[in-house]
Amino acid sequence: MNLLDDARGLAPDLRQLRHDLHREPEVGLDLPRTQERVLGALAGLPLEVSTGTDTTSVTAVLRGTADVATPDERPVVLLRADMDGLPVQERTGLDYASRVDGVMHACGHDLHTSMLVGAARLLSAHRERLVGDVVLMFQPGEEGWDGASVMISEGVMEAAGRPVEAAYGLHVFSSVRQHAEFVTRRGTMLAASDALHVTVHGAGGHGSTPHLAKDPVTAVAEMVTALQTMVTRQFDVFDPVVVTVGSLHAGTRRNVIPDTATFEATVRTFSAEARDKVAAAAPRLLRGIAAAHGVDVMVDYTAEYPLTVNDVDETDFAAHTIAELFGGERHADLVHPFNGSEDFSRVLDLVPGSFVGLGAVPVGVDPATAPFNHSPYAEYDDAVLADGTALYAELAQRRLALPATHN
Numbered sequence: 001m002n003l004l005d006d007a008r009g010l011a012p013d014l015r016q017l018r019h020d021l022h023r024e025p026e027v028g029l030d031l032p033r034t035q036e037r038v039l040g041a042l043a044g045l046p047l048e049v050s051t052g053t054d055t056t057s058v059t060a061v062l063r064g065t066a067d068v069a070t071p072d073e074r075p076v077v078l079l080r081a082d083m084d085g086l087p088v089q090e091r092t093g094l095d096y097a098s099r100v101d102g103v104m105h106a107c108g109h110d111l112h113t114s115m116l117v118g119a120a121r122l123l124s125a126h127r128e129r130l131v132g133d134v135v136l137m138f139q140p141g142e143e144g145w146d147g148a149s150v151m152i153s154e155g156v157m158e159a160a161g162r163p164v165e166a167a168y169g170l171h172v173f174s175s176v177r178q179h180a181e182f183v184t185r186r187g188t189m190l191a192a193s194d195a196l197h198v199t200v201h202g203a204g205g206h207g208s209t210p211h212l213a214k215d216p217v218t219a220v221a222e223m224v225t226a227l228q229t230m231v232t233r234q235f236d237v238f239d240p241v242v243v244t245v246g247s248l249h250a251g252t253r254r255n256v257i258p259d260t261a262t263f264e265a266t267v268r269t270f271s272a273e274a275r276d277k278v279a280a281a282a283p284r285l286l287r288g289i290a291a292a293h294g295v296d297v298m299v300d301y302t303a304e305y306p307l308t309v310n311d312v313d314e315t316d317f318a319a320h321t322i323a324e325l326f327g328g329e330r331h332a333d334l335v336h337p338f339n340g341s342e343d344f345s346r347v348l349d350l351v352p353g354s355f356v357g358l359g360a361v362p363v364g365v366d367p368a369t370a371p372f373n374h375s376p377y378a379e380y381d382d383a384v385l386a387d388g389t390a391l392y393a394e395l396a397q398r399r400l401a402l403p404a405t406h407n
């Protein structure tokens, strides 16, 4: 007997919770209203609940009550959901659309939060089946705030008093994948993300007499295109690198050469080797171009989220669980990783686990043309709430029951 039927019974409640969260999205590490809703939804369950000291995180520990020979060695499994929205003006027109101007749950984290609340209810109702403990990690600040690192420093990995043995996370997609399709990938699941901030200092002057100035604009223009040439000439096409300059600023008027020009880029890589290599190659390239033009450059290369790497055994276990619960036709192995990045990578750097994708494109909408995550038009189907809930709960219950030799 699995928990899917029970999860379906929770669907109306989960939909209501999700809509409530969706109407009132919050951004970053400080999500007081979201935290309040999660605490309210968990109230009355047999959980040890604690809240973040540095953030509005929620950590809940559920102690299994199944008889085990060695109680001190009962395993611990962690389930994680992120809770934050994005600074996006919602344009879906849904009846539960965001009421907060300029803020939207555009990445579907409201679904993850609701699913994990659902899993807390299912697992609490079946504690007698759990041969270990479950840590529920409700995380703020996934969208660039590294909330996972904050929660790790707050002690989420030690919340049960014994080390976490395996960790699982889930992410919905508003497009690309089929409705209700689960996707897994062994090894790299998501890219590493780093940031490049560049300021070129020249010497301003009159637009008619550039030889009397040091023009930072032409230097920056060359840098932007040279970064693309760097990618194609210095990196293996089978170990891809993406460099996107998304912000570029210089000058005030057409006939004034400015003192400075700036740009920012995001860098995505899919291996530790490529990541290290860009971190060395990009600053070297930019300094070389600056020297060639007689201008100064300040290069700030900042590491953001590392690669999200799925453990092979844990991913096989997750894929097997999905196939058993929903049927093999509901599961697909991803050929390529996603170009996005995730701070669940911080957890998977510490313990083996797996990050699973779930297609949430509304029924009847073509995933190939549906608005992608982060779009003001992105829509996620409530119909997947019960499935995500059941998967979270089953992963925890089944993983706890596996023999210690699993890894």
Ligand SMILES: [Zn+2]
Binding pocket: 107, 108, 109, 142, 171
């Ligand atoms: Zn997201």
